[in-house]
Amino acid sequence: MFRIISSQYNNLKVEISDFNPYHTFLCGQCFRWNVNEDGIWTGIIFDLGVRLVWDGKTCTFLNMSKSEFIDNCVYYFDLDTDYCKIKTYLEKKDENLKKAISHGYGIRLLKQDFWETLISFLISQNNNIPRIKQIIESLCSHFGLPVKGGFTQKTFPGISALANASLSDLNICRGGYRCRYISKTAAILNQTPFMLSHIQKLPPAEIRKFLLSLPGIGEKVADCILLYSGLDRSVFPIDRWVKRVIETLYFKRETDVNSIREFARDYFGDYAGIAQQYLFYYARQQKIGI
DNA sequence: TTGCAGGGGTCAA
């Protein structure tokens, strides 16, 4: 699903199938990627600062070695997964999905760090994207570690960094009542070393159950964490937008979240989470159901 | 300038 074309002057040119950074980074699955006026994307993959340029066909990763790419990007961008095959499967379902996929054809679901995804989506509740990004950046700048290579961004803070911070320290990031949840969740996970890495190895249903036991994590946030950290692509997070788009395009009437979840599981199957992402991006861009 | 509604939900009563 990718082909390294060249590696010159420390810049790695790669052809990535089914990828467009505007679709992938702006579809709402991640909060730390930004593009400047020169078209250079900057983001942090795990602890690695990354800059990339996309020319419409190929991606050039600036100042990146082949091994850094193989060790970090292949997993993060889920490059071993054949999105062409998934899209072909979903497109056959109906015209709505076909339109949504042609609209967001370059969405690849990332496999983000579990802890970072957990806290990021805990922050996302009852919140809007610009402000979610603001809170996360503030959290990183106050509690993260420097990133090598001239990056102003810091790494996402570790569990102990947030667990050891007082609530008034955490309030610096202006997260409001969500700071209490961050503090409590970090404290719980900090009690048992390697707890998160152990949890990640459990079956998705068990991970979901564990996530729901943490303060501030409900069904929607738990599903987002599972989906965007790459642990389960069959979950179907239902927020206001997804509810609206499913009601408008499929049910043709208002309905409840449980009916939508059941419908999604039966209708989209193992790729429900990926279908959700195309539909979500489509709904937001086209303002469907408003 | 000020007031109000609403935003990728969750929790407790």
Add this chain to the structure above:
DNA sequence: TTGACCCCTGCA
């Protein structure tokens, strides 16, 4: 099932 919860933004 319902209202409170933090804070920010857009709008009148």
